[in-house]
Amino acid sequence: MTTHPSRRHLLSRAAVLGGLLTVSAPLVACSRTEAGTGAPAGDADLLERLRKQGHVRVGFAGEAPYGFQDGGELVGEAPTLHREVFTALGIPELRPTLTEFGSLIPGLLAGRFDVVSAGMAITPERCAKVAFSEPEFVSPTALMVPRGNPKGLSDLASCAGAGARVGVLTAAVEAAYAKAAGVRDGSVVTVAKQQDGLDALLAGRIDAFALTGISLRRLARTNAGAAVEVLEPFVPVVDGVKRYSPGGAVFRRGAVSLRKAFDTELTKITGDPARYVRLIGKYGFTEREVPPRTLRTADLCAG
Numbered sequence: 001m002t003t004h005p006s007r008r009h010l011l012s013r014a015a016v017l018g019g020l021l022t023v024s025a026p027l028v029a030c031s032r033t034e035a036g037t038g039a040p041a042g043d044a045d046l047l048e049r050l051r052k053q054g055h056v057r058v059g060f061a062g063e064a065p066y067g068f069q070d071g072g073e074l075v076g077e078a079p080t081l082h083r084e085v086f087t088a089l090g091i092p093e094l095r096p097t098l099t100e101f102g103s104l105i106p107g108l109l110a111g112r113f114d115v116v117s118a119g120m121a122i123t124p125e126r127c128a129k130v131a132f133s134e135p136e137f138v139s140p141t142a143l144m145v146p147r148g149n150p151k152g153l154s155d156l157a158s159c160a161g162a163g164a165r166v167g168v169l170t171a172a173v174e175a176a177y178a179k180a181a182g183v184r185d186g187s188v189v190t191v192a193k194q195q196d197g198l199d200a201l202l203a204g205r206i207d208a209f210a211l212t213g214i215s216l217r218r219l220a221r222t223n224a225g226a227a228v229e230v231l232e233p234f235v236p237v238v239d240g241v242k243r244y245s246p247g248g249a250v251f252r253r254g255a256v257s258l259r260k261a262f263d264t265e266l267t268k269i270t271g272d273p274a275r276y277v278r279l280i281g282k283y284g285f286t287e288r289e290v291p292p293r294t295l296r297t298a299d300l301c302a303g
Contacts, residue, residue: 043254046114047261055093056086058117059108061101065218065283066119077283078117081136082249084279085265105130108252116250127301131253134263135246135291136270140233141177142213144201147227153208155234156181164207165189167197174210177236194219201228217284233288244295
């Protein structure tokens with residue numbers, strides 16, 4: 001069975017390990033650029049230059065729980081992992097630049113920062129422009145149901161079997177997942193926002209709300225006391241393809257030595273689920289979000 005990335009949102013995440021970083025002002029891009037691209041020249045020796053200067057510039061956009069500001073400080077998933085990696089590489093400081101998500105890749109290519117620390121979805125279209133790390137997480141789907149799970153649901157196939165009404169966000173991939181699992185069109189109910197899904201569940205307008213497990217767990221935490229529960233995540237299958245929805249760090253394509261060194265340290269973390277959860281568990285990431293060893297960026301980029 002093949003794998004393929006499929007994400008509704010192209011997310012950005014940021015955080016730090018061993019302390020939180022305050023967002024700094026954007027730095028001026030390098031003056032030396034590659035002809036015709038605007039990208040900084042000399043990416044081949046970027047790893048050594050970053051080691052000498054002791055910091056790496058990271059771009060992030062801001063979305064909980066992946067990367068966001070809390071009280072003026074940068075928190076979330078990606079820079080927590082990335083700081084751990086870069087510290088191991090002898091680069092102890094992250095200098096973050098906040099930008100809109102759509103500006104992350106252009107900003108990277110223009111040299112505003114050295115790495116996109118946003119857990120961006122790995123897609124063939126992006127792979128044509130930039131280089132991704134190996135996956136740093138996957139986003140399995142889950143169901144939020146009324147407390148006690150009265151219909152005995154477990155995944156979208158069980159929703160189809162029970163004739164359950166499934167809530168999905170407007171334009172979300174979960175609608176296609178539900179259809180592939182056999183949920184009837186009339187039983188798929190769209191909502192505009194995550195909170196609307198929880199409210200519809202409590203009001204009895206739907207029997208389950210389908211979204212990534214990460215997002216649903218956070219929604220449950222922000223609605224503490226609501227009579228709902230989040231079931232164990234699962235990996236949807238569409239046309240025989242497992243939809244893992246992976247994300248990773250992003251580099252300019254010329255920064256080969258930096259990316260390879262990054263991957264070496266990253267796989268030490270993803271290969272140790274206990275360490276992985278210890279680092280980013282507080283942001284809702286569990287062993288279910290650890291990328292399978294067989295899930296490789298080269299395959300994801302190939303489509």
